[in-house]
Amino acid sequence: MSDHLIRAIPTKYRGITFRSRLEAKWAAMFDQLEWRWEYEAIDLNGYIPDFILQFHQPVLAEVKPAMTFNGCRQYTAEIALSGWIGDALIFGGALKLGPNSFLGPECCFYGQRISELRTLAWAPGEMHKCLRCGAYSIYHTEQSYRCIVGGCYDGGQLLGPVNFDTVHEFWTHATDACRFEPEGGMSCHI
Numbered sequence: 001m002s003d004h005l006i007r008a009i010p011t012k013y014r015g016i017t018f019r020s021r022l023e024a025k026w027a028a029m030f031d032q033l034e035w036r037w038e039y040e041a042i043d044l045n046g047y048i049p050d051f052i053l054q055f056h057q058p059v060l061a062e063v064k065p066a067m068t069f070n071g072c073r074q075y076t077a078e079i080a081l082s083g084w085i086g087d088a089l090i091f092g093g094a095l096k097l098g099p100n101s102f103l104g105p106e107c108c109f110y111g112q113r114i115s116e117l118r119t120l121a122w123a124p125g126e127m128h129k130c131l132r133c134g135a136y137s138i139y140h141t142e143q144s145y146r147c148i149v150g151g152c153y154d155g156g157q158l159l160g161p162v163n164f165d166t167v168h169e170f171w172t173h174a175t176d177a178c179r180f181e182p183e184g185g186m187s188c189h190i
Contacts, residue, residue: 011178023050025178026063026091032170033136035149037061044082053089056151060088067093069124072109076122079111087113087148088120089138095171110148112140127167129160136162 008020014031016039018024023039030037036054051061060079066072072090079088088111110125123142130137133150139159146153 013178020063020065021178022065022093023063025174026061027051028174028177029095029170032174035136044084047078047082049079049082049084055149058086059148060084060086062088062090064090065093066090069109073122076109076111076120080120085113087111089125089148095168108138110138110140112143127162128158129162131158131160136167 008022011018011021011024013024013027016027018027018039027037027039030051030053038052038054040048040050041052042049049060050063053059053061060082062075062079064072064075066075072092075090079090090109090111092108108125108127109122111120111122113120121140121143123140125138126141127136127138129135130147130150130152132152132154133147135147135149137147137149139145139148145155145159147158152158
């Protein structure tokens with residue numbers, strides 16, 4: 001599937017008007033995952049990130065209509081130039097289910113801050129359930145493992161399995177909640 005520009009449709013969810021239905025759908029998904037988030041919470045150098053995820057340390061999160069790993073990659077420069085000093089995630093336009101995780105290279109791109117270099121190392125992010133804090137979390141596939149949500153660290157020993165049926169239900173619920181309503185336009189109802 002190729003990446004191409006699509007027209008964003010403003011969509012209301014939890015009293016917030018999102019710039020696109022995809023952003024609203026990811027907000028609904030974050031709620032399903034029990035991730036605390038703020039929408040367009042800060043202004044950086046010429047850039048307003050879509051979300052700040054309130055994990056053990058704040059994480060910048062962008063939502064883009066990209067459907068491939070390379071499609072997500074094109075948005076990393078904007079984050080690099082923004083002045084953001086923490087980790088960052090780029091979520092694509094679709095949820096990809098796989099045998100080992102539900103978020104694979106076509107869905108989530110993870111920039112882990114390399115402190116000594118003051119830069120982000122980008123790679124696919126994959127979902128797991130942290131065996132220490134119990135949170136649905138994402139790990140960087142090419143750097144050292146740590147639970148991005150709770151900050152737990154123990155090598156790869158905390159990479160618990162994900163119940164794919166539950167996560168698929170979360171995504172389906174978020175998708176169904178953000179469908180077009182002819183009389184009222186776009187709004188999400190969860």
